[in-house]
Amino acid sequence: MSKFTYSFKEGNANMRSLLGGKGANLAEMTNLGIPVPQGFTITTDACRAFFENDAKLPEGLMEETFTRINEIEKETGKSFGSKDNPLLFSVRSGAVFSMPGMMDTILNLGLNDEVVIALSNKTDNPHFAWDSYRRFIQMFSDVAMGIPKYEFDDILDDIKNEENIVNDQELSVDGLKKIVNKYKEVYKKYIKEDFPTDPNRQIELAIKAVFNSWMNPRAKTYRRLHKIDDNLGTAVNIQSMVFGNMGDTSGTGVCFSRSPSNGENKLFGEFLMNAQGEDVVAGIRTPNDISKLKEINEEVYNQFLDTIKSLEKHYKDMQDVEFTIEEGKLYFLQTRNGKRTAKSALNIAVDMVNEGLLTEEEALMKLEPNSLNQLMHYQFDPQALENKTVVAKGLPASPGAASGYVVFTPEEVKAKHNNGIKTVLVREETSPEDIDGMILAEGILTARGGMTSHAAVVARGMGKCCVAGCSDLRVDENKKIIKSQSGLEIKEGDIISIDGSTGAVYLGDIPKIEPQLTGNFGTFMSWADNTRKLNILTNADNPKDAKNAREFGAEGIGLCRTEHMFFNEDRIKNVRKMILADNIEDRKLALSKILPYQKDDFIGIFEAMKGLPVTIRLLDPPLHEFLPVKKSDIESIADDLNISYDKMMDRIEELKEFNPMLGHRGCRLAVSYPEIYRMQTRAIIEAAISVGDTKPQIMIPLIGDLKELKYVKNEIVDEINLVFGELKTSIQYEIGTMIEVPRAALLSDEIATEADFFSFGTNDMTQMTYGFSRDDSGKYISDYIDKGIFKVSPFESLDKDGVGKLIKLSTELGRKGNPNIHIGVCGEAGGDPDSIEFFAEVGLNYVSCSPFRVPIARLAAAQAEIKINNSK
């Protein structure tokens, strides 16, 4: 027979998966000799058995439970349901991961009309006894049985009005008795049964309620969002009650061992005397700061301080405890690692290393890499947010907080910017033409597009706040108006605020907190750098981003996209001419006019990254992305190229594609028009020579075949040699390839023979490996997540099973084909901690991510290394 229950004395902190976090901690504390009210835990196995058994408690569970209760009765001398010396219990859920949405706590279980009298007699405190009873009925009804809370609040208010009092504390015993009776009536109205008087029945119902709460919608949603497996189940903790409301020598409180907001090494907590747990947070009485306890009971305070510090030492982490003092005796009801802000986490980690409590490696494991985001971006002041209503919610595409006037075009952003006015650029979706506006706006809000849409990717690259795919909103760019599904209208010139970390949209301006990269940040990151093996490069397309990234610790550029450079006002016309030319002379002429600009671009970037590698990807997107749309633009180009407007329209029509993602782009352009890559190569090499101390890495996108690579590489090398000849000098360079086409991954042994490096483009690779269009998949991937097929979109976090298998295979084959090759990632996944762990395991040499993710990647890479070493 299974063992479904563990006494606190039997368990320990390593048994989380069986006993849940809370149960394991209570057991651990018990075994540490910390005063914990006695109790036991029903295992998560029992919960799984419950769901496998059609929501019936597994056989033997209740028998075991009663045996445990007997044990506690023996030790305490109290008795469950006793009319002399009653034993009461609290019942709490306890999942492996702390999780809101589940059943919280039922206190005082075991009370009934007779036991309450015993309690009253025993404590000589009828107020306490009846107050406990009415609380129990309410909690049981509300928490376990799902009866609406307002029913009980209304009764309480009625009686308080009758008695003409404000505080619950002042209720008369008679009033409490009345309340108890009315509460029972409510129970019967909803449940069609009398309130259960049998304590054994009470505990059985409570256990079922905890189990059922595991599957309530809020809990399920939470698990989906946090990628927690539905199959883990929850444990149930049953613990004998101690009372903080037994008079003035009793009390209760909560406390952090250090500050959860800034990490200061000082107790941070509150308590109330003569109160039960919920009173502390209810806000009716004002709790005391924890320091006040010293005045009230110095002995207890010192015991408390010693215990919390020993817990901190034991758990090697800042603790969040609940405690109760029953008639002068201190009990710890719970301890757990305290939740904290990123700032607090960072400071605590560094302090604990200094205090000798943690090793550097242990400290590195304490921070969720993504939490560093909070340190690097503006945040809305939490207090200011309290009065704000979220009017729409999109995807948290790029973290930060921004407020500004609503505008709909990049031109308008620029105009306002010139007048010193802050703006939020709102678009149905952005396109490369919006870049200038995106740079100058405070933030970007789009109605369409996912976490990897153009707006999202570009904004993250810039560290610009962005809310994308806000499907509540319809953006009418012509009428310059946003309409929400609820009927709200936002017009050009209205002020909005957007939170790129949550996806929330607010009306009006909201005060913000500045990013603070304190001294501890540098210390902490240097530990990460000493630990990690992966190099962290950045994706940067301009000198500003490059400088930013370098400050964030980037060790070079892993992806410099050249296409954005083509949209600049001064050159777009020649870019268009280049595309629309129907002969090589016209194309070369147009390219020759773009060359000086490109060279300047690269000079700026090489200077910003002097001494570090810079990987430049040659032109990648389908040419038609650059096509003119406006009639006047088309006419002007037709004139310049000396062909008719109709012929020009024909050519534009010809360039349209059904599936541009799989179309004429990347190195395919260079096969058709080698002169484009030649111009870019020339610009790169001339710039590198003129800047000096740089080693350009030329990256060819979308390679799928060895012969294709040879052809394109040959053109590039030939051009490089031409430049060397003309300038009578030479420099070091490398030529490598993106690996994004599945075929290239499958044939990496061949391809590696002609490549100095590989760079996985995880976005395109995911698109082709899954057959999911990044631009279109938002619509259906949400169905996949709703139906439990996916936990997360493969564009958000690398699909390790499929795309990962291909990356692993390609890496192995690539190293076989060329033992000196260096291999990395430059797709979105390069900045995702979970994916970085995978890349480290596969043994890649580097990841490249957007500048603002560089510190995150540095930490994630360090953590990955630690995990790898620990698993050895």
Place this chain on the structure above:
Amino acid sequence: MSKFTYSFKEGNANMRSLLGGKGANLAEMTNLGIPVPQGFTITTDACRAFFENDAKLPEGLMEETFTRINEIEKETGKSFGSKDNPLLFSVRSGAVFSMPGMMDTILNLGLNDEVVIALSNKTDNPHFAWDSYRRFIQMFSDVAMGIPKYEFDDILDDIKNEENIVNDQELSVDGLKKIVNKYKEVYKKYIKEDFPTDPNRQIELAIKAVFNSWMNPRAKTYRRLHKIDDNLGTAVNIQSMVFGNMGDTSGTGVCFSRSPSNGENKLFGEFLMNAQGEDVVAGIRTPNDISKLKEINEEVYNQFLDTIKSLEKHYKDMQDVEFTIEEGKLYFLQTRNGKRTAKSALNIAVDMVNEGLLTEEEALMKLEPNSLNQLMHYQFDPQALENKTVVAKGLPASPGAASGYVVFTPEEVKAKHNNGIKTVLVREETSPEDIDGMILAEGILTARGGMTSHAAVVARGMGKCCVAGCSDLRVDENKKIIKSQSGLEIKEGDIISIDGSTGAVYLGDIPKIEPQLTGNFGTFMSWADNTRKLNILTNADNPKDAKNAREFGAEGIGLCRTEHMFFNEDRIKNVRKMILADNIEDRKLALSKILPYQKDDFIGIFEAMKGLPVTIRLLDPPLHEFLPVKKSDIESIADDLNISYDKMMDRIEELKEFNPMLGHRGCRLAVSYPEIYRMQTRAIIEAAISVGDTKPQIMIPLIGDLKELKYVKNEIVDEINLVFGELKTSIQYEIGTMIEVPRAALLSDEIATEADFFSFGTNDMTQMTYGFSRDDSGKYISDYIDKGIFKVSPFESLDKDGVGKLIKLSTELGRKGNPNIHIGVCGEAGGDPDSIEFFAEVGLNYVSCSPFRVPIARLAAAQAEIKINNSK
């Protein structure tokens, strides 16, 4: 030192790659004891060395050549350049594969002003000698040195005019001498050197000319078209001359051992007495039928007959020989396997088995599977074609010959068809809405789209003649006019003829030859069926195709697409309502109206395939393909669904995708709207139950993940069980999946655990593995072919290296995950012989192809099996 030359006595037929086809055959004949003029072959190694050496003859080659000449001089007693008893040579190219575009033949090499006199004296035939000389100069100048032929023709004509004669034969010796002098002047004019008088110099120049001709543009184009490696190189055959023009006991001719047009076992050839080779084909004198030779010289005739029959026996194939009779002595100059029509090939193969000359397996290897196409489709009468001009050329998308009135819409096809008028449907490109028109038209001509465009795929499926991607033409569907680049205009109502086997477009009607599937066809195919292991299924979407395919030998349906069924007039409105519904009730209502039609579709198909497996693919294409475009259609649907026109337009807009190929399609639709697949499943199962004796195989497209498959399969199984319950019966069925998404291939071990079968969709797989959009890639793949990166589009013939690697991996993993799984192919490659060979090697269970390719696939599968067995 390399050995660059082989005497005919040294070589044999197995040395083709070194000696070329002609050289290997001459050697083989020599060693068979057949009278062949003595000679030797310069190897293809020498040719490769020539090109590696900057087009210089490799060291030692000429020395070896002269040694060989010495040997021949010794054996013949003649001497090269001799003024007494001169030895002359022919020089011919000889590649491994017979190949037009290369240097042909130079005869009489070794002649000069002195040798010609020796020849004249020796033969006592000055006319012959001088005629040989002037022919030599002309051939050498034209063939070896590239001097325009008209220069020589003009001179010849001038002298003939002077002498007032018609036939070359009648020229006076003086006339011939004049011609020789004038020819030499032409030579000097072009080459800036005197005509080379030194026979050694002549032979060196001729060898170089042969080598250089390997790289001439026509030869390169031919190789590209026929996928022949540029590196093979050509051999050079140098053979002592024998003369058919030494008088009335001399002659020359060509002969097939059997009829190349119908295979009849009877000599088929022509000869001329007192003539050299070119006279037979020049058409100036009318050659005699080979039977006439018996009358002229019975001994020679009998020797000829014996020899050609022994050659046939030796080569186990019909022979095409060139022969010369020199003063009553018979020489064979060449033998090779004769080119023949498919009809001839088939009849010869069957006859030779009956004659005991070939085994059945050997016979099966004699036919190029694709050549069966000729037997199954209408062909233009070759004689009628002679007077016809090709006005445009597109891709030979679906074989056959068709003539009819030009129309531009499917409606017009139907209208004309109702009046018994034949039409050719001309479209910019076809879409699924054109199906009805495509069925009724004689042929289809499109201006855009490749070999796997909609028009091409559908036409091949129907066995309908189609020329696709005829980019010479601009089709203006509004003005109902076709314009060609040359300015030609074709209007609605004009008659055109199109040849789907060549891609040619002609004006006017052209007589056609009917397909003939004679008795030998059945015999031959039964041998193929006994040999092959692969099952051959068909792709068929309607009962007519299914019946057709069954007649062609299909063993079931491997792919029945259901989407085409949705376009039918009676149902498209409900299909659209289904798509545009924004709630499940409206969608279910619309689906319930489609259900009876779908059921009828399946009943028809199951009946046509009774007793055989039928694999039905559930809905695959993106829904927006079905969307209404016409305003009236949109309004009517909006009315029916009770929503506004604007809202309907919004919904249509919402459904648009950037990359529909990677969009919301296939099983992704079923994840979002499981009710669609449920309706289809119900239709399939109800139909199967009502027809009986059928085992439906339900195929889920675009699966990429095990959980996704489980989800969709679960819906299908649930619906099947509902139907079983309602009808109180059950039948056998299977549920399998397409493997087309690379991820599914990579994770086939997992996926196979839930699949009864796999079917590779090679088109989609190629799209995703290469990242090539099938609809767009035509534009750039042609650049890849031009630049030698690809030999052939991966959509035409399976990319074995990349996509093939994935198929192999998936097959291995699939069998590991489910040892009972059956695995096949239903993409375009399923009908491509080259790909079929690969599928057989990988060990697939079946291929499925369009009905008209079923016999081709049967033969290809048999050949693959034979090759596999031979290589064991």
